């Protein structure tokens with residue numbers, strides 16, 4: 001019997017117990033032994049749950065039990081999740097987690113502690129919910145140089161944007177529905193302000209480029225400013241508005257950012273709707289690959305947690321290693337102002353204004369809309385250059401969104 005402990009019995013923690021129970025036969029076959037949840041750490045009691053007798057309130061019960069070989073941390077939040085993870089690794093226990101805040105903030109340090117104590121620290125469920133993305137990038141793409149990663153990394157905001165577009169639904173109503181479905185964070189500000197996506201893109205950037213950026217220092221814009229006007233302009237241009245996390249290298253420095261983008265219909269990401277996530281990885285040998293699936297929710301996310309549990313328990317003779325990450329310095333990081341892409345501007349004005357704007361932004365791609373506005377899409381330019389070029393015309397845009405080609 002392989003003894004494990006669950007830290008945090010909320011949506012994902014209880015889902016993990018459900019997956020381990022529902023699929024116990026195939027899981028035992030895969031691991032070569034039965035997997036047993038010996039302890040569940042939570043502040044609450046669950047007297048009516050079949051595993052209610054496993055609940056403990058003191059993490060030391062778990063840390064001091066030599067039978068427990070693996071801890072699955074699904075508490076959410078930085079503390080005490082980080083402290084318990086660290087203590088478990090130092091006790092030589094393997095840790096798997098869905099906690100993107102801890103991975104994005106302390107991942108470099110925790111990977112190092114894991115290495116020192118011959119333990120594994122795995123976090124497939126921290127990005128993309130149930131979609132396999134961390135392990136494929138780590139193993140299947142190990143022979144490739146990763147050129148860029150772009151994607152819809154937050155299920156809650158994609159659910160909201162999809163309903164706003166298709167049903168004209170109000171932001172607050174859809175957010176409430178996303179919370180009821182168990183997609184949103186405990187504090188949904190992290191979802192709608194792009195903070196959750198920022199944590200996920202820095203994890204993907206670290207996998208791609210080896211340096212872990214501070215998620216609080218990358219350029220992060222959420223969807224709270226997105227209105228039906230953005231959606232209508234996108235529609236007119238044959239695009240969808242999507243909250244995108246993007247990372248690439250610019251002149252040897254790592255760019256990571258989160259922003260609403262216009263995504264043209266030709267890009268498969270534009271068709272990723274509802275709670276689904278879609279992540280495009282550009283690699284120098286493979287080319288472009290799309291990873292698609294449920295980006296949030298109880299059982300999809302639990303499926304990814306259990307994937308890590310199985311990876312560790314089926315390789316008991318050796319730890320599962322991820323390459324070391326270095327904490328990024330300011331010199332490692334590129335400014336979002338240097339990011340080169342096409343940009344869509346919505347501007348109020350007449351034919352003459354449009355002609356000036358088109359000349360400044362090097363484009364003929366312009367449509368007139370109702371209400372005396374026009375939308376134009378610049379040639380690929382850095383944000384700095386595009387804004388300076390437009391400023392030289394004296395025109396002030398109503399909004400500007402980058403375009404994901």
Ligand code: HSE
Pocket residue numbers: 126128129153154155156157183184185191196295296297
């Ligand atoms: N709140 C997150 C989301 C959960 O909506 O994507 C999955 O990380």
